[in-house]
Amino acid sequence: MLRIEYAYWLIAAFLLYTGGRNLREGHLWHAAFWLVLGLLFGAGDYILKQSAAGHALPSQLAGGGVIVLALLAPRLRRKPHPESSSADERLQSAIRLGHMLFVPALLIPLVTLLVALFGAWLVIDGHALFAAPQMTLTGLGLACVVALFAASRVARTPMHEGVAEGRRLLDAIGWTALLPLLLAALGQVFTQSGVGTAIAAIATALLPTGNATAALLAFALGMVLFTVIMGNAFAAFPVMMAGIGLPLLIRQHGADPAILGSMGMLCGYCGTLVTPMAADFNLVPAALLELRNPYGVIRAQAWSALWIFASTVLLMWLLVFR
Amino acid sequence: MNYWPLLGVAVIVIGFALRFNAVPVVVTAALVSGLLGGLSPPALLALLGKSFVSARMLLLFVLTLPAIGLLERAGLREHAQRWMARMQNLTLARLLIGYLLLRQLLATVGLTGVAGPAQTVRPLLAPMGEAAAEKILPSLDQADREELRAIAAATDNVGRFFGEDVFIALGAVLLIQGFYSQHGIELSPLAIALWAAPTAIAAFVIQSVRVWLYQRRLQRRAAALRTDEAG
Numbered sequence: 001m002l003r004i005e006y007a008y009w010l011i012a013a014f015l016l017y018t019g020g021r022n023l024r025e026g027h028l029w030h031a032a033f034w035l036v037l038g039l040l041f042g043a044g045d046y047i048l049k050q051s052a053a054g055h056a057l058p059s060q061l062a063g064g065g066v067i068v069l070a071l072l073a074p075r076l077r078r079k080p081h082p083e084s085s086s087a088d089e090r091l092q093s094a095i096r097l098g099h100m101l102f103v104p105a106l107l108i109p110l111v112t113l114l115v116a117l118f119g120a121w122l123v124i125d126g127h128a129l130f131a132a133p134q135m136t137l138t139g140l141g142l143a144c145v146v147a148l149f150a151a152s153r154v155a156r157t158p159m160h161e162g163v164a165e166g167r168r169l170l171d172a173i174g175w176t177a178l179l180p181l182l183l184a185a186l187g188q189v190f191t192q193s194g195v196g197t198a199i200a201a202i203a204t205a206l207l208p209t210g211n212a213t214a215a216l217l218a219f220a221l222g223m224v225l226f227t228v229i230m231g232n233a234f235a236a237f238p239v240m241m242a243g244i245g246l247p248l249l250i251r252q253h254g255a256d257p258a259i260l261g262s263m264g265m266l267c268g269y270c271g272t273l274v275t276p277m278a279a280d281f282n283l284v285p286a287a288l289l290e291l292r293n294p295y296g297v298i299r300a301q302a303w304s305a306l307w308i309f310a311s312t313v314l315l316m317w318l319l320v321f322r
Numbered sequence: 323m324n325y326w327p328l329l330g331v332a333v334i335v336i337g338f339a340l341r342f343n344a345v346p347v348v349v350t351a352a353l354v355s356g357l358l359g360g361l362s363p364p365a366l367l368a369l370l371g372k373s374f375v376s377a378r379m380l381l382l383f384v385l386t387l388p389a390i391g392l393l394e395r396a397g398l399r400e401h402a403q404r405w406m407a408r409m410q411n412l413t414l415a416r417l418l419i420g421y422l423l424l425r426q427l428l429a430t431v432g433l434t435g436v437a438g439p440a441q442t443v444r445p446l447l448a449p450m451g452e453a454a455a456e457k458i459l460p461s462l463d464q465a466d467r468e469e470l471r472a473i474a475a476a477t478d479n480v481g482r483f484f485g486e487d488v489f490i491a492l493g494a495v496l497l498i499q500g501f502y503s504q505h506g507i508e509l510s511p512l513a514i515a516l517w518a519a520p521t522a523i524a525a526f527v528i529q530s531v532r533v534w535l536y537q538r539r540l541q542r543r544a545a546a547l548r549t550d551e552a553g
Contacts, residue, residue: 004379007382007385008378010385011378011382014385014387015384040375041378041381043375044375044378047371047372047375048372048375048376051368051372056364056365058371059367059369059371059372060364060367060368060371061371062370062371062372062374063366063367063369063371063372063374064367064371065371066370066371066374067370069345069349070346070348070350073345073346074343074345084395085395087400090394090399090400091397091400092397093395093396093397093400094397094398094401094404095397097401099401099405101393101396101397101398101401102398102401102402102446104393105389105393105445105446108386108441108442109436109437109441109442112435112436112441113433113436116432116436134379136433136435136436137379137382137435140382140385140441141382141385144385144386144388145385147386147389148392151389151392152392155392155396157396159388159392161392162388162391162392163388164391165387165391165392165394165395166384166387166388166389166390166391167387168391169390169391170384175344175345177381177384178345178381179344179345179348180377180380181374181377181380181381182345182348182349182352182374183348184373184376184377184380185352185369185370185373185377186330186334186348186351186355187373189352189356189361189366189369189373190327190331190352190355192356192359192361192369193327193330193355193356193358193359193360193361194324194327194359195328195355195359198323198324198325198327198328199328199331201323229331233494234493234494234497237497237498238497238501241501246505250507257502257507257509258513258514258516258517261498261501261502261514261517262487262498262516262518263518265487265494265497265498266484266487266518266521269484269487272483273476273480273483277334279344281479284439285439285443285478285479286472288439288440288443288444289439289443289448289468289471289472290471291471291472292468296468296469296471296472297472297475299472300469300476301476301479301480303532304476304480304525304528304529304532307528308480308484308524308525308528311524311528312521315520315521315524319517
């Protein structure tokens with residue numbers, strides 16, 4: 001049975017390989033960084049199981065590993081690896097292989113799609129082929145392996161050279177790859193240490209209560225601002241809802257809960273488009289696309305975010321008090 | 323009310339504003355907020371480690387890198403560009419708007435992991451977009467190319483975000499429903515998802531118009547260049 005953990009172990013192997021190659025080439029800081037991260041990924045399953053069983057030590061060690069990563073990250077220089085092939089070689093190969101090159105690239109979304117749609121029905125010998133949790137992502141992991149296999153067949157290149165190319169790209173992305181995980185952890189710490197409730201207390205103390213339109217505007221802007229700080233609209237929603245949405249807008253001014261909830265959440269999504277705290281959507285793509293400005297993607301979507309926010313607030317104002 | 327944990331937010335704001343390396347900034351913010359929020363150091367360390375490994379799925383995109391790297395070495399981007407150059411009717415705006423529509427529809431039925439920056443934007447959409455822009459303005463410089471790639475990534479994000487909320491079985495809708503049912507208001511997921519549709523349409527229109535305006539800007543620059551040459 002294929003579980004998401006297998007994909008995590010595959011990532012661990014890839015990270016350890018990246019660390020090992022850097023070690024051999026004498027880039028010691030890079031090597032240490034990827035090796036520690038690889039260990040965290042390899043041990044992740046064990047850490048969570050021990051934690052669920054009440055043993056805190058493995059999680060504490062993992063926390064120590066995260067701090068080590070934070071100390072190592074500033075040592076990493078984003079050194080552009082030299083391209084392993086010349087532009088002319090690539091063009092010749094492109095002309096020779098033609099549309100065949102698209103096949104492995106399209107296999108990644110296609111296999112993921114097939115697993116997402118039909119994975120639940122694949123049963124071999126009474127056992128489900130895919131475990132139900134995170135089935136789409138398990139499919140993505142499988143799709144990557146299938147695509148690598150197909151790519152090596154199409155390009156007539158051994159697979160290990162693909163892994164070496166992947167390592168080149170990973171080194172180019174560098175520590176940015178880590179940010180989404182760290183920010184997710186930060187979100188947990190913020191929640192546990194009461195940052196959310198403190199912000200909500202300040203917000204409700206400052207807010208107008210009498211005027212329905214003003215309260216609605218405060219709710220929408222609060223969703224954006226809180227999402228910008230936390231990097232995630234899901235963290236903002238319960239706080240803003242409990243602070244303004246439920247007591248003021250719904251109970252006092254009679255707002256429609258379905259519209260307020262749905263459109264309020266979407267206001268938060270506009271905040272996600274403009275915050276570096278949502279690193280997986282904003283900073284990682286910038287690194288992946290080799291933009292010199294790490295905030296390039298945010299800049300490209302800022303105006304979209306503003307207009308979408310404005311139209312959502314307008315719609316909400318028109319619909320919610322009817 | 324203990325307001326001291328808010329200093330963690332201040333650490334983030336200052337750290338990002340001064341453009342320090344973001345990794346130690348985020349970890350420092352977590353340590354500051356956690357300690358000021360009354361967590362003991364061992365508990366904080368365990369919380370940090372446990373939440374970090376629980377978020378492992380966010381690194382799944384690295385598994386695409388070996389296949390993408392191999393294909394790029396074999397000329398995937400060059401081929402995508404040459405193919406786009408031959409397609410007369412596929413303009414930059416049509417390419418990006420078509421992708422936006424597809425991405426949004428896929429997200430509407432819950433298929434958000436199918437496309438993304440690593441899966442589709444870097445290997446396919448970005449090089450095709452560059453080629454489509456070169457058809458309009460052959461003298462694209464590096465800054466233009468980077469802006470174009472950023473627009474491709476932005477289009478991917480907008481499509482995903484404002485499609486997924488329409489899907490009833492996905493996190494957002496269930497979170498909203500769960501919050502209300504905790505507070506004694508019972509709503510069906512469908513009633514919530516339905517009200518995401520107006521914004522989904524607005525987002526599609528807004529992003530499409532912005533892509534079209536960008537294309538028109540390129541066309542004007544190309545026209546200005548041509549009159550310069552003629553004059």
